[in-house]
Amino acid sequence: MTVQHVDIQDPEDVGQRIDNFLLRTLKGVPRQYVYRILRRGEVRVNGGRIKASYRMKLHDTVRIPPTRSRQDLPVEYSADIEETLKASVIFEDADFLVLNKPAGIAVHGGSSIRSGVVEILRDVYANPRLELVHRLDRDTSGCLALAKKRSALQVAQAAFRERRVKKIYELYVHGHWPQSNRVVQLKLERYETAWGERRVRVSAAGAQARTDFEVLERAGDRATRLQATLHTGRTHQIRVHTSASGHGIMGDDKYAAAQPEHQQPENTCNGVGRMENIPRLCLHARKLTIPLGADALRVVAPVEASMAQFWASCVADDVPAQGPEKPRGGNQR
Template sequence: MQASVRFQTIDADQAGQRIDNYLLSQLKGVPKSMIYRIIRKGEVRVNKGRIKAEYKLQANDIVRIPPVKIAEKEQAPLSNKLHQVAQLEQQILFEDDVLLVLNKPSGMAVHGGSGLSFGVIEALRSLRPEARFLELVHRLDRDTSGILLVAKKRSALRHLHQQLRDKTIQKEYLALVRGQWQSHCKVINAPLNKNELASGERIVRVSEQGKPSETRFSVEERYGEQATLIKAMPITGRTHQIRVHSQYAGHPIALDSKYGDQDFDQKMQALGLNRLFLHAYAIRFEHPKSGETLRLSAELDNSMKGILRQLREQKQA
């Protein structure tokens, strides 16, 4: 797909972001490597001058965006996923002019990348073609379901990111873990270090060299010796944080392909569980425009409720 050179004038809402991030939002489907290449080669200009990838845009800057050819195969997968796109419309929990809150299904990546060319954000953009701006406020692992915030204005994104930095956004997750979680284990402070394996797979481990990471836990329901439903509240927002902290406590999450326990997983699969049992079920934050406190929740789906019901029955038998 060949286009012509475009000149875009930056408005106040777009100001403050790095040029590389701006180009990623303007050139949908273009790999990051190509974005950096066209900046490095001087094909992208701001006010007729060359810039670096970390340049922060200012109001009234004029950005020259060169034509970029994207291989057709990179565009194709969206049509194959139209049923998933349609289903997403049913999963919107809240929407206004600055914010969209989604109950993300398990198994769907939040964005294309890591070998995937399709994700939630691409699906939302196809559902809202008129939206000038749609960006993730935070992320959820591909196999984790639940509440995901998407900003519809850059000012809202900045406001919500500040709340994340100030740790005033409160997130609550439900997880089914192996064994009996000890009631006295209420906080885990264990630094996490992200590693990339030769295969490109990301793995996170507790390490003194890692970044400070804190999760608060409480018991929701016990199922004898076999399992516990816990509530987890991450204070920091590290990759795989709840999954690794649960494993570190000796209670890995059911069907966690990276950090789980095979015997426990087989028992849960026998009950019909076919996905990671981790769900972002509630969030509390200040609305970026009105300033009111919003608390939104997303119930466990029927299949997860069914697993808990069977565990309850086993315990009572």
Template sequence: MKQAKVNFIAIDEEAVGQRIDNFLLRVLKGVPKTRVYRIVRKGEVRVNKKRVTADYRLELNDVVRIPPVRVAEREAPVRPTDSVIAQLERSVLYEDDLLIIINKPSGIAVHGGSGLSYGVIEGLRQLRPENRTLELVHRLDRDTSGCLVIAKRRSMLRHLHNQLQQREKVEKLYHALVVGKWPARKQLVNAPLLKNVLQSGERMVRVHVDGKKSRTAFRVLDRFPNMTLVEAYPITGRTHQIRVHCLHAGHPIAGDQKYGMDADNQLQKQFGLKRLFLHAASIEFELPDGKRLKVEAPLPEDLAEVLAALKDQL
């Protein structure tokens, strides 16, 4: 092992738009991911002398302070299993020279860290070793399936981040099965959301007057006995937004172990539901040449079987 010194790095155009955690993982090769996330949480990493969270996006001329850390001379990279890599290969919905869009399988995190040795991005880097700058454009919860966009070039990453900041330029549609009869007149949930991290480290989000402005539009797609399939369009982009807004409306998402009711989740298992019924069904945005691209992700087989079982009850 070798002892590093305090290091200050000025961000150039090549790193603009990159998440601070991904930047650190690249710079601090040999440092365990858990250690990297720990120094960010503890505020030992500073950007322009200020604390930041792991999802902070680097800007041009930012100055990143990296504390002394013990760096392993050699560390064998954790390689996703062949089955995971094959699953990701089958999940590709669209690919060109600038980006990849996959139908992310449920149960796989978008990236490693916080106790996970790898995620989708690590698997894709293994699958596409010639693309050295693969970066996540956005995130999906581990249990959520559906459209996930990965940029192959930093220029594309910045282009899509600019569109995400102007929410009207990107349209994401989700399908969710919720508990109860969602009223047809309930077309918008407008409730501020506040993040809260428990002592266990688990991240929770709740509706609170001090939270950030959050809005989700809903449309009923189908009805079943005591269940409703809805389409959700997040007008803003907050952590766990759709899940908490459904809960706030009195209709938690089926299979939600974090925000749902245990009794409901147990009841839903009789229809074969084993996970959160939330699926990113489509995403649409503008390409650098001005053309619009829309990609749709078919409903995974496990969720389609749940709907079939519910229809048998009609």
């Protein structure tokens, strides 16, 4: 790759910090590398050295040294994945695109995954400015918002930082979740296992985390369908909070399987609740509300068919469900 000279002509770029501009422009390049070339003066604006905090002006010329990253490789995906993601769009306007993300698809590429949702959709929609507003775990389905331009991204991310966003999940857990267990406030910290895997655990040294739970339905004493409302957005928060409460999420082979042996059900849902028979992680981001000034982005994503069918099999031999959920609305802004 040769030296690039980028003329700042788009009003969306004016006022943006140079480090953030480079991180967006050089997708796939490590953050450490971006800050190293800034410190060394290899990045120049109008021929002069600048700091990482420099904010770009209209008609600036940015010199970017030769770099190579995943972004230089072609985005690879199948026609089936393209159609699946297109069919998953539940809301779109000039600023945002929202998917009912299928379980099993990563939201972005990484060391072992070249392309995720955002890389594929940038290619499909021919929009390199498309950015994730937030993230979902690979195995979690449901509402995933992307911004089509920087101004929209800034407003949405500000709402997340200020904790004004409302996120509601639906999940199925092992056992009889106590009706009284409505609020879980356990501090969470990230750590690395002996084999190098990043995980999260309850720790007094961790960050504050709160999840509110509501029982929606029961399959006897074998399983419970819950609604979870996040007040903080820690990594794997719901998964760790449920596991620490003694009722791990069905299909969670990372945290539910780590529960004490006496808490692990031998035979839930007439056998189909055993770990090897659960079709997926039973966690779904059902509702997302993002305040946008005087307006708001409100979306509801129906639970994926395989997850809903699995729950139906759990309650098939039981009495009618207790406390049915109220009818759900549509998507709007």
